[in-house]
Amino acid sequence: MAPTDDNNNIHMLQDIDRAHHLHPFTDPQALKTAPPFVVESAEGCMIQGQGMSLLDAMAGLGCVNIGYGRTEMAQTAAKAMEELSFYHSFAAITHPAAAKLADKLAALAPGNLNKVFFANSGSEANETALKLIQYYWLRKGKPNKTIILSRDFSYHGSTLATSALNGLTAMHEPFGIKTKGHVEHVMSPFWYRFGGDMTEEAFAEHAAKAIEDKILEIGPGRIAAFVGEPIQGTLGAIMPPKGYWPKVAEICRKYDVLLLVDEVVTGMGRTGNWFAQETYGFEADLMSLAKGLSSGYQPISALMLSDSFAEVVEAESAVLQHGFTTSGHPVAAAVALKNIEILERENLIGRIKSEIGPYFKQALETLLDHPLVGEVRVEGLIAAVELTKNKVTREQYPYEWGVCQHVANAALMQRLIVRPAGNVLVMCPPFTISSSEIDQLVNGLSSALDQTYAALQNV
Incomplete structure (x- = not known):
């Protein structure tokens, strides 16, 4: 099947971006082998790009408190x-x-x-x-x-x-x-x-x-x-x-x-x-x-x-x-x-304290039973899932193993954006996130943790 005009346009944008755009906090060498992801639109807690719709559990970079696409x-x-x-x-x-x-x-x-x-x-x-x-x-x-x-x-x-x-x-x-x-x-x-x-x-x-x-x-x-x-x-x-x-x-x-x-x-x-x-x-x-x-x-x-x-x-x-x-x-x-x-x-801050914040905390804490998870930290709508090699001793995986990045990549395949930070997965979603979107977040993260843990058993 011949590529669509949209696909041709995406490839053109990727090519000119790689030729001229110096990206912040990015390895320039990595862009030579893999093109940048093109985000085209966003609404609520979802971003759209390259034919995919992704739940953004990071609100951009912890910015988009009221959600995307407000007219x-x-x-x-x-x-x-x-x-x-x-x-x-x-x-x-x-x-x-x-x-x-x-x-x-x-x-x-x-x-x-x-x-x-x-x-x-x-x-x-x-x-x-x-x-x-x-x-x-x-x-x-x-x-x-x-x-x-x-x-x-x-x-x-x-x-x-x-x-x-x-x-x-x-x-x-x-x-x-x-x-x-x-x-x-x-x-x-x-x-x-x-x-x-x-x-x-x-x-x-x-x-x-x-x-x-x-x-x-x-x-x-x-x-x-x-x-x-x-x-x-x-x-x-x-x-x-x-x-x-x-x-x-x-x-x-x-x-x-x-x-x-x-x-x-x-x-x-x-x-x-x-x-x-x-x-x-x-x-x-x-x-x-x-x-x-x-x-x-x-x-x-x-x-x-x-x-x-x-x-x-x-x-x-x-x-x-x-x-x-x-x-x-x-x-x-x-x-x-x-x-x-x-x-x-819209009382979005009050909603964090009385409604969606407690739900967010309760939902994420279900991950504590996972063998990769040592601690879950939540305050309002900012959270961390701390990965560990040993739950008793709190031993960390070596950073060079890239375990946290592996989980974040697996989460992306579940249409979910979280941020890897050493051996921690960070989340701070828009204040407008719904309980069903939180369920989607936790389910996607659970699946990504499962995939990563299974891969680690073969190391």
Whole structure:
């Protein structure tokens, strides 16, 4: 049978993409042997491409909170573009969408996070935070407070500075990024891997104390800030043990260390509250947001500053020498406002707490009986399935075996998208996911685990 015009078109797109498109987080050599997958459309929790319909249990990259294909989002973008396609926010200029979005975020945010700086990605929001933290301590007359504390298994972006924050040497070494003297890493509160025989509460104390010990080792007078994701999403959906975050916040206050919380993944409702700070009971000095701020419909991010932090930044007359051409872009800001309106109108965050979140947790925990599964972690609509070689000792499979990638590939054959991260399968589906789609997710994942386990018996 001759190929259809559609097939010819797909092949053409793949060819020109391979010739000209340098893909992020992709092995360029792999694209020489296998073409890129072409995603053509999406609706709800499903994406369509190359004649297939796939359940996206990752909401893109943990972005599409309200689900794909919302007509009113497209209408909002079109109307905003017709009214004001672009204007900058430099030199005391604003527009209605940016002003209203800043006001809305200040109303929603926990604690006294009332000032907003707009950027275009989580990386840019965290980069902004790093610059403003240095600005803050210089203005406070403490120029030696320059070192940032981060954690193993952390992910905070891919710019030069934010890459240094990441607890992943694979993002440092290829680019020659040096962290010593700028960033110091401490242990992750990863109970399954490092908790041993400790209770959750005891491990929370142990992991928080590691931060205090590092502050004392270096000297509080040199530590500018501690940065952390409430849930370490990208590298394994690592859930904090009970009581960890209030202890961390207390340590930061004790030693005059700023607390930057990266809510790029968890912010805007994923844990069943607007922000994970509410879920875990603590308050930060700065908070970065992105992904769910517009549900990925437009590139936009925000850094929120506490009143006390903003007072120092704004205390003296001086031009803030920082910004991006498209900070607070009028179309992106309008789309973000519409996204928040939908989240509120449809009570999608409340649904996570009272209905779909508990169902998601209960359904995934049925996988605990599988011989490959060591732990299932769920908070709201973010989850991890931890693979193990030995359920008793928690021994991991060697990363080079690619066991987790094998499961993810087998899941793809079940028309299911999950994300492999070392020996962890990560999921964070759209908030609109139905119970039947969760059943489809778990059934597909169960089948993929079965296939992988059977293959391992022959190794």
